[in-house]
Amino acid sequence: MKKIVMGLLILFCNLLYAKWIDYGFDYEYEVGIMTGGLGGTYIKFGNDSMKLMDRVHAKLLVRPIISKGSQINIIALKESPGVDLAIVQSDVMKAYKESGKISKILNELRFITFLYNEEVHIVALKNSNSNFVKDLNNKKVVIGPSGSGTELTSRNIFTILELNVKQINSSYDDAFKKLLNHQVDAIVLVGGKPLSRLKPYLNKIKFLNFSDSSINLLASVYPSALLTHSDYSNINSSIKTIAVPSILVAYNWTPQNNIYRYNGLKRFVEMFFSHLDEFRNIGLSYGNKKWMQINPLKNVPGWKRHRVVIDYIMNQN
Secondary structure (H helix, E strand, C coil), rough: CHHHHHHHHHHHHHHHHHHHHCCCCCCCCCEEEEEECCCCHHHHHHHHHHHHHHCCCEEEEEEEECCCCHHHHHHHHHHCCCCCCEECCHHHHHHHCCCHHHHHHHHHEEEEEEEEEEEEEEEEEEECCCCEEEHCCCCEEECCCCCCHHHHHHHHHHHHHCCCCCCEEECCHHHHHHCCCCCCCEEEECCCCCCHHHHHHHHCEEEECCHHHHHCCCCCCCCCCEECCCCCCCCCCCEEEEEEEEHHHHHHECCCCCCCHHHHHHHHHHHHHHHHHHHHHHHHCCCCCHHHHCCCCCCCCCCCHHHHHHHHHHHCC
C-alpha cells in the first residue's frame, strides 16, 4: 500500500512540474504562506520571501496569503490544503495550551524560525487619567478585531495581570473613532514599531507604561521592550512595554505522511536560510528593518523545531 501511495505522490509531483513547464516556469514546488493584513509586516515577509525565491532560482513558487492573523493562520495550516507555512505570534501556545481544538492543532505544528519581536502599544487620550496599563482595571479597552493576534495577546496580558477589563473587538478605524469620542478608554495594538496607523493620532494620544512589576509577571511569555522618541515623536521619556515574538511555523510533515509537502518545506528552508543575508537586503531596500532580527538558531520557548530545520542545521556543522 505504501508503494502505491508513494507512486501516486511522485506522479503528482511530476504532473505539477509539467504544468508549470507548459507555461514557461520551472517551479518544482509550491508553498503557501499565511501572513496578515495588508498594512502589516506579515504580508511584507511573504512578499519578500516570494521575491527571494525567484531571485535565487529556487524553483519554488511562494504564494503569500492575506489573513486576519495568528488564530486563523493556525487553523489554516490544518484545514487549508494550499497552506504550508504561517506566521504566528508565539504566545498562541500559551493561550491555547490546555483547551479547545486549536490546542490539538498546535501539538502538530513545529516552528521554522524566529522572525522578530512585535511591540505591544497601549494608547489612551493625552488627557486620560491612565498612565500605566494597570490603571485600565474596570475600563473599556479595544483589543483589535475578533480572531486577530492582537485579541489573543490582549486577553493573555489582562489574564496574567489579573485586570478586570471590558474587552471590545473593533477594527482600528472604528477603535480610534471610539477613543476620540470617549466611548472607550484605551486601544491595544501589536506590531513592529513604528506603527504607521498611529501617525495621524500622535498629537492626541499617549502611550501607557507597563510597570516593572507587570513586566516581571509577563516575563515568562513576553520579553521587555521600549518605545522611544525615535519611534514616535510624541514620546519624551521612554515607554516601558513588552514584545511578542513572531515566528514562522509549519505542519509537522514528514517524508512518511506527505513527501511532496515535506520536500516543499525542505526546499524553502534550504534556500531561505542559505540566502538569509540577501533576504535581509531585500527587506531593507523596502524599509523593513525588522528582518535584521531573523534568527534561525534562536529557540522559542514552548515550541519544537521542525525536522527540516534540524536536518539543515546539522548538515551545516
